[in-house]
Amino acid sequence: MAIRTLKRREIIKGWSITSTYLIYTAIFWGYPFIWIVILALSKWNFLTPRKFVGLRNFIKLFNDELFWRVVLNTFNFMIYYIPMVLTFALLFAIALTKIKYFKSFFVLSFLVANVSSGVAYSVVFQRLFAVNGPLNRLTYALFGKTIPWFNEPQLALFAIAMMVAWKFIGYYGLIFYSGLESIPKSLYEAADLDGAGKFMKFWKITLPLLNPSMIMVLVLSISLSFGIFTEPYMITGGGPMKRTYTFQMMIYETSFRKLQPGYASVVAIMAALISFGCIILVRKLMEREVNYV
Amino acid sequence: MKGKKISISIVILYIVLFVLSIIWIYPYLWMTLASIKPSNEIFTKLIPSRLTLEHYRYIFSTAKRMNRPFLRALGNSIFISVTVTFSVIFTSAIIGYSLAKIKFKGSNTIFNFILFQMLFPGFLFIVPLYVLIRFLGLLNTLTAVIIPSLMSAWGIFMFTQSYKSVPNEYIEAAKMDGASDFWIIFRIMVPLVKSTASIVGLFTFIGIWDNFMWPLIVIKKYDKMPLSVLLASFNHEYGSYVGPLMAGAVIQTMPMVLIFLIFRKYFLQGISMSLK
Numbered sequence: 001m002a003i004r005t006l007k008r009r010e011i012i013k014g015w016s017i018t019s020t021y022l023i024y025t026a027i028f029w030g031y032p033f034i035w036i037v038i039l040a041l042s043k044w045n046f047l048t049p050r051k052f053v054g055l056r057n058f059i060k061l062f063n064d065e066l067f068w069r070v071v072l073n074t075f076n077f078m079i080y081y082i083p084m085v086l087t088f089a090l091l092f093a094i095a096l097t098k099i100k101y102f103k104s105f106f107v108l109s110f111l112v113a114n115v116s117s118g119v120a121y122s123v124v125f126q127r128l129f130a131v132n133g134p135l136n137r138l139t140y141a142l143f144g145k146t147i148p149w150f151n152e153p154q155l156a157l158f159a160i161a162m163m164v165a166w167k168f169i170g171y172y173g174l175i176f177y178s179g180l181e182s183i184p185k186s187l188y189e190a191a192d193l194d195g196a197g198k199f200m201k202f203w204k205i206t207l208p209l210l211n212p213s214m215i216m217v218l219v220l221s222i223s224l225s226f227g228i229f230t231e232p233y234m235i236t237g238g239g240p241m242k243r244t245y246t247f248q249m250m251i252y253e254t255s256f257r258k259l260q261p262g263y264a265s266v267v268a269i270m271a272a273l274i275s276f277g278c279i280i281l282v283r284k285l286m287e288r289e290v291n292y293v
Numbered sequence: 294m295k296g297k298k299i300s301i302s303i304v305i306l307y308i309v310l311f312v313l314s315i316i317w318i319y320p321y322l323w324m325t326l327a328s329i330k331p332s333n334e335i336f337t338k339l340i341p342s343r344l345t346l347e348h349y350r351y352i353f354s355t356a357k358r359m360n361r362p363f364l365r366a367l368g369n370s371i372f373i374s375v376t377v378t379f380s381v382i383f384t385s386a387i388i389g390y391s392l393a394k395i396k397f398k399g400s401n402t403i404f405n406f407i408l409f410q411m412l413f414p415g416f417l418f419i420v421p422l423y424v425l426i427r428f429l430g431l432l433n434t435l436t437a438v439i440i441p442s443l444m445s446a447w448g449i450f451m452f453t454q455s456y457k458s459v460p461n462e463y464i465e466a467a468k469m470d471g472a473s474d475f476w477i478i479f480r481i482m483v484p485l486v487k488s489t490a491s492i493v494g495l496f497t498f499i500g501i502w503d504n505f506m507w508p509l510i511v512i513k514k515y516d517k518m519p520l521s522v523l524l525a526s527f528n529h530e531y532g533s534y535v536g537p538l539m540a541g542a543v544i545q546t547m548p549m550v551l552i553f554l555i556f557r558k559y560f561l562q563g564i565s566m567s568l569k
Contacts, residue, residue: 007396013474014397021388021444022403028422028441029410035421046427095306102307108557109314112321115553117503119521120542123528124324127535132336134323166317174564227416230505234525248416248506255420256510264420272417 039265046259057266067267069242070250071274073157076243078225080161085221086214088169093176110170118230125163126150126235150236153243160231160244164224172217179213180206211288218282226275247271324546327539335535348536352544356527356537365516366523367544370502373438373519374548378498380443382490388444389452390478394464404453410446419507426511437511438519442501448493455489456482491559499549520545 040057044050061067092110096103127133129149136146149159183206191201207214229248232238238245247267255264323339328348330341352363392400422441431437459482467477483490505521512518518526524541532538553560 010395011397014391014395014400017388017391017395018400018403021384021449024444025410029418031425032418032421035424036417039421095310098303098306099310106310106314109318111560112550112553113317115499115549117521117545117549118505119525120545121320123524123538123542124320128320128323166320170317171564174561178564223414227414234528251416251419252506252510255423261420261424268417268420272414275414
């Protein structure tokens with residue numbers, strides 16, 4: 001009897017505590033969740049009554065050149081960003097395993113970039129990459145040329161990719177580092193006995209066993225690429241020729257400048273779907289079961 | 294012979310890492326120096342001929358007369374970030390406890406639902422959340438920035454996971470002594486998962502301090518803006534005032550860097566933890 005009332009009290013306590021979260025999340029997650037579906041099927045400008053238009057927003061989107069431009073831009077960005085960030089983060093992680101001294105100094109100086117504020121570092125990099133900025137002074141001194149970083153489409157995208165890479169290489173590098181640390185040393189010793197070279201060991205032991213970290217970094221980078229807003233908003237405004245225009249900028253401008261929240265919702269839904277698609281594809285193609293024998 | 298060769302390559306590695314570290318810190322260095330250099334030396338000299346605080350004076354007093362109240366914005370940012378960080382730690386600590394240590398039917402379903410929520414990217418909710426905030430009449434208030442972040446699925450998840458590794462004996466013993474749940478959570482459980490609490494606090498603080506798109510959307514009045522949005526608007530309209538801009542950037546960056554340096558141990562743990 002006493003146990004039963006105790007049990008009941010636990011149940012009541014459990015539900016009353018979690019229900020505060022359930023109510024909160026119903027308002028600020030559930031309600032918007034339903035609304036994004038409603039908005040996606042409506043034509044509206046925040047003021048006049050909403051009009052149900054069925055799937056017309058989606059049809060309009062597939063015929064929208066700007067939307068395809070943004071899709072291309074995002075993939076273009078990933079082509080620059082992902083190889084860059086993977087290579088350097090991996091090299092950084094490997095370098096960390098080779099050294100004994102100043103480790104925390106190197107880790108901190110790479111990681112401190114990760115806690116830079118999006119707005120502040122955009123403001124700073126805009127000046128660093130400016131025509132009269134320090135970087136162009138250096139290239140002028142070395143090669144007698146300046147690089148119009150934010151005026152040429154591909155260069156602008158590349159510059160933004162470099163900025164974001166600056167921010168994340170330390171972070172991803174540490175993810176790789178903890179992956180490397182978890183590979184048993186005995187595997188390398190066994191390979192040494194078999195006379196395997198450095199390159200062989202890297203391909204046959206390090207890379208395959210690093211698979212979980214690799215997938216994690218790839219997933220993080222992909223979702224990041226679909227969520228970029230601050231850098232192009234602050235620096236290029238989406239230009240030149242809309243080549244740095246991102247999904248987030250399109251959502252922002254469609255909804256709050258052109259006052260088409262319905263159409264913006266469709267853009268958001270498509271961005272989420274494409275990024276999910278990319279992540280699932282990467283996992284399907286690359287994820288391996290890892291067994292430390 | 295071979296030993297010597299290796300040591301040379303290690304030396305080269307150290308040199309490369311040192312150079313790269315300097316390159317990595319360089320933007321911070323340039324920003325900080327630019328904020329204390331005389332205006333005409335910002336782009337011409339790395340090491341200034343004299344130091345000046347004129348840019349800070351400009352950003353805090355002159356900019357205010359131009360209707361860009363940076364001191365106010367700093368206050369707004371601190372208020373928003375501190376409120377949200379405490380709220381997230383407080384609510385996650387309690388709700389996580391109920392999911393990990395109170396036995397009731399449905400707790401697993403709720404936990405799985407929280408995992409499910411974490412799959413959806415935040416940008417999906419921006420437009421409908423704006424509709425909600427507008428409907429509630431909260432546009433141009435600090436509440437509009439604070440309220441959607443008061444509780445966090447990720448925070449609850451982190452606390453639940455680390456509570457699970459705390460042995461039940463601690464709780465039983467405290468209950469024997471007549472301790473209330475509240476006391477158990479904040480005097481026993483939270484101190485035992487101190488590193489999780491720090492990680493949740495640290496990442497929440499950094500995330501909300503650096504939040505840009507959402508406050509940009511819901512706040513149009515200059516005296517309600519957080520620092521990030523006011524700095525962006527100042528950059529937009531007075532982009533040639535590089536000195537004051539860099540002073541603003543330093544003020545915007547400083548709290549994040551300081552908190553990172555203080556809690557760096559937990560930040561590193563947070564990275565390796567997210568791997569599991």
